[in-house]
Amino acid sequence: MRAWAIEVLLHRMYAINETIVALATPPGEGALGIIRLSGTDAVTIADKIFKGKNLASQPTHTIHFGRVVDSNGTAIDEVVASLYKAPKSYTGEDVVELSCHGSNYILQQVIDLCVKNGAAMAKPGEFTQRAFLNGKLDLTQAEAVADLIASQSGMAHKAAMHNLRGGFSDDLKQMRDQLITFSALIELELDFSQEDVEFADRTQFYALIQRLTEATQSLVNSFSLGNVIRNGISVAIIGKPNAGKSTLLNALLNEERAIVSEIAGTTRDTIEETLNINGLLFRLIDTAGIREHTADAIEQIGMERSREAMTRANIVVYLFDASTTTDEELNAQQQAFEAQGIKYILAGNKADLLATPMQRRDVLLLSAKNKENIQQLRQSLYDLVAEGNVRTEGTIITNARHYASLQEVLQSLQDIRQAMDTGLPGDLVALDIRRALHYLGEITGEITTEDKLDYIFSKFCIGK
Numbered sequence: 001m002r003a004w005a006i007e008v009l010l011h012r013m014y015a016i017n018e019t020i021v022a023l024a025t026p027p028g029e030g031a032l033g034i035i036r037l038s039g040t041d042a043v044t045i046a047d048k049i050f051k052g053k054n055l056a057s058q059p060t061h062t063i064h065f066g067r068v069v070d071s072n073g074t075a076i077d078e079v080v081a082s083l084y085k086a087p088k089s090y091t092g093e094d095v096v097e098l099s100c101h102g103s104n105y106i107l108q109q110v111i112d113l114c115v116k117n118g119a120a121m122a123k124p125g126e127f128t129q130r131a132f133l134n135g136k137l138d139l140t141q142a143e144a145v146a147d148l149i150a151s152q153s154g155m156a157h158k159a160a161m162h163n164l165r166g167g168f169s170d171d172l173k174q175m176r177d178q179l180i181t182f183s184a185l186i187e188l189e190l191d192f193s194q195e196d197v198e199f200a201d202r203t204q205f206y207a208l209i210q211r212l213t214e215a216t217q218s219l220v221n222s223f224s225l226g227n228v229i230r231n232g233i234s235v236a237i238i239g240k241p242n243a244g245k246s247t248l249l250n251a252l253l254n255e256e257r258a259i260v261s262e263i264a265g266t267t268r269d270t271i272e273e274t275l276n277i278n279g280l281l282f283r284l285i286d287t288a289g290i291r292e293h294t295a296d297a298i299e300q301i302g303m304e305r306s307r308e309a310m311t312r313a314n315i316v317v318y319l320f321d322a323s324t325t326t327d328e329e330l331n332a333q334q335q336a337f338e339a340q341g342i343k344y345i346l347a348g349n350k351a352d353l354l355a356t357p358m359q360r361r362d363v364l365l366l367s368a369k370n371k372e373n374i375q376q377l378r379q380s381l382y383d384l385v386a387e388g389n390v391r392t393e394g395t396i397i398t399n400a401r402h403y404a405s406l407q408e409v410l411q412s413l414q415d416i417r418q419a420m421d422t423g424l425p426g427d428l429v430a431l432d433i434r435r436a437l438h439y440l441g442e443i444t445g446e447i448t449t450e451d452k453l454d455y456i457f458s459k460f461c462i463g464k
């Protein structure tokens, strides 16, 4: 426990002196472009280039209209300055945000002026890194900021919001607090080892370890869904030439994305597009039709790519022409998928050409051209992923770093359990408890190193 506290102190002492500046909005033309300054000199630097009220003498959380002027007195832009004084700001430091007109030229000039007056260009994620170092956010919340910005679907957004609000941190804090109480009692026993006393009730301790193991296991299990939420589910549309794969891609997307023609072998290369179904992100891949023989070298390469897409995809939609495909062909295809452990949907296309509908219950009949049953296919795709594992409430682990640490926590808990079962001495149990605490602290960032932080924040965008 002492080692823990020292590490916390050490990282809080990590020096932050420079005032940093960056463009907080995307580069390019826009109605507005926002430049953010953070650090002890943020207000002083802003006052040097901002002509309007003197910001240093204004109260925090106020906005001021004025002009940004260069060293020759030439006006660069008319801007609005938002003032946040430490510690009540995103970073916990003095922050000034200059809302300029969104011209690349203006924004570059204003940033240059800030740098000339003493600001340093911010590194990716440096604002959020400072928020973390100043205790405004823990590491899971800081990471949730990046996830929130990157979220492309309702589910990803929801998971990130949950973590940003501290949902995951609360789970971890509860686990840690309970473990700390017990570890303190066990360490106390060690101090009285001559007297053979037991401060920590063993039955209660067993129950606690059991509860913590279950909670950790459930978080670890949520990662498979978390991964899907974060990266999307890849769906390869596979089939023979002319089955209607490209028509189906277009129907699913509701746009004419891929070229469709009656010539077999139209699609040469794979085409990937994203589709949102009930808040889940799918990556649809249209592929070149696969047939037994072709003399065409390019088609050959295309078919190779189709096979690759098929093995890499999370789900394969096997699209066939229901008006010409035999049951035997379909069974053989089905067996091949089963043998390779591929998750698949059999979709029979060109249902409009059938005099009598197909009698197979494992086939989803549709007409890509007439957009019939497309909604059913969307639902089937969603159901395949959702099958009992879409927990939309509570914490979902979407971050590989958290997942790795949680697995270590789980292992430590199992070791504690085993140490107790085999009656190992208290100091060894205490060691395992400390290990569990260490990994829990690693997730929230209470235990970390400068290198690790730099690595984590380097994946953020600049200006965040």
Ligand SMILES: Nc1nc2c(ncn2[C@@H]2O[C@H](COP(=O)(O)OP(=O)(O)OP(=O)(O)O)[C@@H](O)[C@H]2O)c(=O)[nH]1
Pocket: 239, 240, 241, 242, 243, 244, 245, 246, 247, 248, 259, 260, 261, 262, 263, 264, 265, 266, 267, 268, 287, 288, 289, 290, 349, 350, 351, 352, 353, 366, 367, 368, 369, 370
């Ligand atoms: N009748 C009917 N024709 C369809 C249907 N879907 C697609 N087609 C036609 O089938 C032909 C081939 O369609 P594509 O979407 O290009 O087929 P593909 O599977 O992408 O073919 P390749 O790219 O060559 O592998 C086109 O003439 C389409 O108009 C359907 O539901 N009914």
Ligand SMILES: [Mg+2]
Pocket: 245, 246, 247, 258, 259, 260, 266, 267, 287, 288, 289
């Ligand atoms: Mg095609």
